Amino acid sequence: MGAVIPKQFLLLNGRPVLMHTIDRFYAYDPQIQIILVLPSNQIDFWKALCVTHKFDLDIEIVKGGRERFHSVQNGLHVANGEVIGVHDAVRPLVSIDVIAACFELAEESLAAVPTIALTESIREVGYNQSKAVDRARFRSVQTPQCFTRDVLIEAYKSDYLDFYTDDASVVEASGVGIHLVEGNIENIKITSRLDLELAAIYLRNEQSDLL
Amino acid sequence: MGAVIPKQFLLLNGRPVLMHTIDRFYAYDPQIQIILVLPSNQIDFWKALCVTHKFDLDIEIVKGGRERFHSVQNGLHVANGEVIGVHDAVRPLVSIDVIAACFELAEESLAAVPTIALTESIREVGYNQSKAVDRARFRSVQTPQCFTRDVLIEAYKSDYLDFYTDDASVVEASGVGIHLVEGNIENIKITSRLDLELAAIYLRNEQSDLL
Numbered sequence: 045m046g047a048v049i050p051k052q053f054l055l056l057n058g059r060p061v062l063m064h065t066i067d068r069f070y071a072y073d074p075q076i077q078i079i080l081v082l083p084s085n086q087i088d089f090w091k092a093l094c095v096t097h098k099f100d101l102d103i104e105i106v107k108g109g110r111e112r113f114h115s116v117q118n119g120l121h122v123a124n125g126e127v128i129g130v131h132d133a134v135r136p137l138v139s140i141d142v143i144a145a146c147f148e149l150a151e152e153s154l155a156a157v158p159t160i161a162l163t164e165s166i167r168e169v170g171y172n173q174s175k176a177v178d179r180a181r182f183r184s185v186q187t188p189q190c191f192t193r194d195v196l197i198e199a200y201k202s203d204y205l206d207f208y209t210d211d212a213s214v215v216e217a218s219g220v221g222i223h224l225v226e227g228n229i230e231n232i233k234i235t236s237r238l239d240l241e242l243a244a245i246y247l248r249n250e251q252s253d254l255l
Numbered sequence: 256m257g258a259v260i261p262k263q264f265l266l267l268n269g270r271p272v273l274m275h276t277i278d279r280f281y282a283y284d285p286q287i288q289i290i291l292v293l294p295s296n297q298i299d300f301w302k303a304l305c306v307t308h309k310f311d312l313d314i315e316i317v318k319g320g321r322e323r324f325h326s327v328q329n330g331l332h333v334a335n336g337e338v339i340g341v342h343d344a345v346r347p348l349v350s351i352d353v354i355a356a357c358f359e360l361a362e363e364s365l366a367a368v369p370t371i372a373l374t375e376s377i378r379e380v381g382y383n384q385s386k387a388v389d390r391a392r393f394r395s396v397q398t399p400q401c402f403t404r405d406v407l408i409e410a411y412k413s414d415y416l417d418f419y420t421d422d423a424s425v426v427e428a429s430g431v432g433i434h435l436v437e438g439n440i441e442n443i444k445i446t447s448r449l450d451l452e453l454a455a456i457y458l459r460n461e462q463s464d465l466l
Binding site for chain 2: 164173174177178182183221242
């Protein structure tokens with residue numbers, strides 16, 4: 045991003061992105077157990093940010109692993125909920141309704157993830173060729189990806205595969221079907237400075253809707 | 256969008272989106288033939304905007320049809336280029352490099368469209384089920400979609416199908432393979448007020464890069 049600071053610590057309306065993200069989950073349920081999985085070299089920086097921004101929620105910090113997959117495994121060792129949601133730190137604009145819907149559907153159906161429709165045409169690419177595909181057949185996947193505890197722990201006993209780009213793919217490989225919840229379009233993953241500017245616009249919009 | 260004004264006429268940095276879009280193609284080639292296909296009830300409004308904004312480029316205006324497909328057919332009746340590019344009016348931020356690459360590759364290979372990688376995981380959905388798919392197998396399609404004249408005219412002799420969400424799908428159905436160019440991420444389709452705000456950020460960024 046041209047920034048030295050990891051994306052989850054960049055400021056969105058004056059506060060680190062990650063604090064916005066955590067706030068959403070507390071707003072959904074003030075009793076929720078939050079486990080923050082961070083690369084070990086970021087933990088001290090995070091703690092310093094918490095002091096600076098007077099962010100004193102009770103959060104368990106766990107060291108991250110080599111890939112996202114291993115980070116989730118590490119977090120699972122201390123998770124104690126009956127339903128566990130895995131969320132990207134850099135998705136601060138998930139709606140509380142979406143969080144609630146994912147946790148509720150996972151409780152009923154074992155596995156639930158938020159998705160939204162694709163807005164652009166897509167093509168499937170192969171070696172030296174590509175073909176049009178019906179975009180209505182596909183949906184873009186967000187987080188939080190929610191699962192009952194047993195299902196998620198069992199799935200993460202598998203070996204890591206490159207194909208595992210999210211938790212739903214890991215759980216599905218273990219033989220459990222994934223159910224879908226309608227996500228919210230503002231629930232973007234902040235991967236560039238421009239995404240951060242877009243997030244600021246979404247946030248401003250949200251706040252003006254509340255007035 | 257909550258706006259009465261069609262999206263292509265909304266103001267981006269004080270000028271209608273469509274004028275930005277057209278400017279890009281003139282910047283690529285000042286001799287280019289521009290054909291603007293508009294719903295008939297928007298033509299007078301567009302002409303008034305041209306007066307207001309002192310936009311006096313020589314543009315052919317053609318009445319739109321029922322679907323995008325029929326609008327392209329109408330435009331083709333007056334197109335005279337050896338390579339024809341079809342572009343969405345609401346994509347004002349296509350880069351000149353992308354326009355050039357598409358026209359050049361179409362000249363060599365008959366059909367070329369810009370695409371970018373998907374940034375989110377996707378799932379394929381079916382009746383009451385869904386499954387993870389490898390997002391690296393898919394790319395998101397932008398415009399301008401460029402074709403040699405004969406190829407495009409021949410393809411558009413077909414009957415309309417719902418599946419035809421872009422020109423590449425129409426041309427491909429006629430038996431011609433589509434070649435891919437790397438698109439630019441700023442080349443978004445403006446479909447909401449928030450997209451318009453994002454476009455303004457991209458534009459500001461582009462201008463500051465030029466300083």
